[in-house]
Amino acid sequence: MGKFGKEFAKGLIISNPVLVLALGLCPTLAITTSIDNALGMTLVVLVVLVGSSTIIAAIRNFVPSIMRIPIFIVIIASLVTVMDLIFQANFPDLHVSLGIFLPLVVVNCIILARAEVFASKNPILHSIADALGITVGFMLALLMISSIRQILGTGSLSVFGFDFFTLPVLGKYPIAMFILPPGAFLIIGLLMALFRWRGVMKSE
Amino acid sequence: MNELIAIFIGMALINNIILVQFLGLCPFFGVSKKLGSAVSMGMAVTFVMSIASVTTWLINHYILIPFDIEYMYIVIFILVIATLVQIIEMFIKRTNLALYNAFGIYLPLITTNCAVLGITLIILYQEYSFLGSVVAPLGGGLGFTLVLAMMSGIRERLELANAPKAMKGLPIAFIIAVLLALAFSGFGGMI
Numbered sequence: 300m301g302k303f304g305k306e307f308a309k310g311l312i313i314s315n316p317v318l319v320l321a322l323g324l325c326p327t328l329a330i331t332t333s334i335d336n337a338l339g340m341t342l343v344v345l346v347v348l349v350g351s352s353t354i355i356a357a358i359r360n361f362v363p364s365i366m367r368i369p370i371f372i373v374i375i376a377s378l379v380t381v382m383d384l385i386f387q388a389n390f391p392d393l394h395v396s397l398g399i400f401l402p403l404v405v406v407n408c409i410i411l412a413r414a415e416v417f418a419s420k421n422p423i424l425h426s427i428a429d430a431l432g433i434t435v436g437f438m439l440a441l442l443m444i445s446s447i448r449q450i451l452g453t454g455s456l457s458v459f460g461f462d463f464f465t466l467p468v469l470g471k472y473p474i475a476m477f478i479l480p481p482g483a484f485l486i487i488g489l490l491m492a493l494f495r496w497r498g499v500m501k502s503e
Numbered sequence: 504m505n506e507l508i509a510i511f512i513g514m515a516l517i518n519n520i521i522l523v524q525f526l527g528l529c530p531f532f533g534v535s536k537k538l539g540s541a542v543s544m545g546m547a548v549t550f551v552m553s554i555a556s557v558t559t560w561l562i563n564h565y566i567l568i569p570f571d572i573e574y575m576y577i578v579i580f581i582l583v584i585a586t587l588v589q590i591i592e593m594f595i596k597r598t599n600l601a602l603y604n605a606f607g608i609y610l611p612l613i614t615t616n617c618a619v620l621g622i623t624l625i626i627l628y629q630e631y632s633f634l635g636s637v638v639a640p641l642g643g644g645l646g647f648t649l650v651l652a653m654m655s656g657i658r659e660r661l662e663l664a665n666a667p668k669a670m671k672g673l674p675i676a677f678i679i680a681v682l683l684a685l686a687f688s689g690f691g692g693m694i
Contacts, residue, residue, distance in 0.1 A: 321532070321673055325617045329525040372585065376578040384574060399624040402577045406617045408529065480523050481684040488677025496669035 306428040307435075316409045316433050317440035318487075318494045323409040326400045327441060328483040334458045337445035339393040341438040343386070343401060347378045348410050348430045352418040356426035359419050371414045376405045409433060444486050452477035507638045510631065514642030517693055520618055521650045522684040524625075527618030531654060532676055536662075541655035542648060549644025551591065551613050552622050553637070555584050559623040560636040580623055588613055618647060653683065 316322045330336040351374050355362075362370055383401055386394040394401065404410065413433055418426040450456055454469030476482050520526050530544050559580050567573050592610045595603045613619060622643050626636045657679055666675045 324528040324532070325525050325621075328528065369582075369585065372581055373578065376581050380574065380577045383577060399621055399628060402580075402624055403526075403617050403621060405577055405581050406620050476685075479684075479688060480525070481681045481688065483525070484677050484680040484684055488674045488681065491677065492667075492669045492674035495674065 302425060303428045306425050307432040309429075309432060311432060311436045311439065312494075315436045315440060315494065317437060318491050321491070322412060323407045323437070324487075326403065326407060327444065328480075328487060330397055330400050331441055331445035331448055331483060331486075332452070332478050333396075333449050334442065334445050334456075335393065336396055337438075337441035338458075339386070339390065339397055340400070341434065341441060343379070343382045343397075343404055344407070344410070344437055345434045346382055347375060347404055348413060348434055349427060350378045351375050351410060351414055352426040352430035353423055355414050355418040356421060356423040362419070367419060368411075368415075371411060371419075372405070375410055375414070379405050409437065440490075443490060444483070447486050448477045448482055452479075452482060507634055510635050511638050511642035512693065514639050515646040515649070516687065516690040519646045519650060519687050519690075520622070520643045521647060522680070522687045524621065526621035527616055527647060530616065531651060531680075532673060536655060536658050538652060538655045538659065541651040545644065545648025545651045547610055548613060548616060548618055548647055549640065551584075551588060551610075552619050552640035552644050554591065555587055555619050556623055556626055556636045556640040557633075558587060559583055560626060560631075560633060563627060564633075576627065580620060584619055584623070618643070650683065650687075654679070 312319075314320055317324070317327050326340060330340050351371070354374050355371060358370075379402060382404075383394075386397070386401060413430060417429045421429070446456065450466070451469065451474050454471070454473040455465035456463040474482075477486070514520065518524055521528065521531050527548065530548070562579065562583060563573075563576065567576060567579065588610060592603075595610075622640050626639055629635075631639060654676075658676060661675060661679070664675075670678075
């Protein structure tokens with residue numbers, strides 16, 4: 300259990316896939332306009348990453364090493380197709396607002412990097428722990444960015460139709476820039492600097 | 504004709520592939536420190552995008568739709584792109600060594616570049632005509648190269664800038680991207 304916990308915890312902060320390793324930036328910037336999108340994206344990544352890590356860890360001893368990348372990509376692409384069809388059938392609104400970034404999970408560096416670096420060399424249980432940790436780290440980053448963008452950009456916080464609060468002035472005059480592309484770059488740049496700043500303070 | 508021009512300008516400037524659509528950010532933040540390599544990368548991506556868009560358009564309309572297997576598009580598209588990149592790499596190596604050296608290591612990296620898969624998906628979702636699928640990647644590639652070159656010029660100078668320690672490297676590059684994105688949002692009302 301100790302090893303399981305360790306593999307799980309390392310993805311959260313120390314090697315947070317988005318804010319420290321700077322992987323998977325494209326979907327992070329594009330879909331963090333609302334918390335709904337961030338949660339939908341997390342669900343896709345959760346299923347695809349855990350599924351692909353499990354399968355790849357299970358077949359790691361039979362895969363010839365020169366053929367491994369195409370095999371990994373086909374496994375990942377099949378899982379993404381499954382999620383694409385599930386979203387199309389059950390969450391049509393989310394499917395529309397995620398748009399091309401749902402199929403683009405195939406080329407998300409986080410997933411291929413975990414397959415290549417971890418799942419292809421480690422037993423199934425550790426690979427699942429690693430995948431879960433990375434997914435939770437990804438979710439934390441997405442939720443942080445999307446909640447800041449949604450609150451500043453629309454002046455209110457609502458998740459799947461439930462309104463939590465509306466800010467007094469911002470609700471009337473939201474800063475629309477935060478919903479638009481420049482806001483995405485700004486928030487993620489500042490959060491990255493914040494994560495580094497903690498590291499810089501520690502090392503000195 | 505007007506529609507094609509609209510697609511070209513839309514892809515290059517208004518919906519710039521990097522700053523508005525957020526595709527191909529890895530080379531944008533990773534490779535772009537030297538102007539020369541930024542332009543080679545941009546050319547390689549434009550080249551692969553053009554071939555991939557036309558191929559996937561043909562495959563979609565003459566194989567996937569007639570056989571009613573459109574739901575397989577993700578698997579098929581990524582395999583087509585990976586295979587194409589391999590073939591292009593071998594072909595260029597045999598026929599034009601100078602071009603091969605100019606593209607260098609960027610060609611194999613392009614397989615996992617989301618700009619290539621992204622533009623084929625945009626063409627699929629927007630239901631562009633065949634000519635649209637020829638023009639869209641050219642516009643997208645031009646926009647990609649333009650922004651990559653601009654960013655590399657800025658980052659060459661940024662190396663010398665006295666930024667706070669925590670902001671050095673990636674975070675300050677993101678702040679620069681904010682300014683570029685703001686400038687590009689000015690193209691918004693063009694069409």
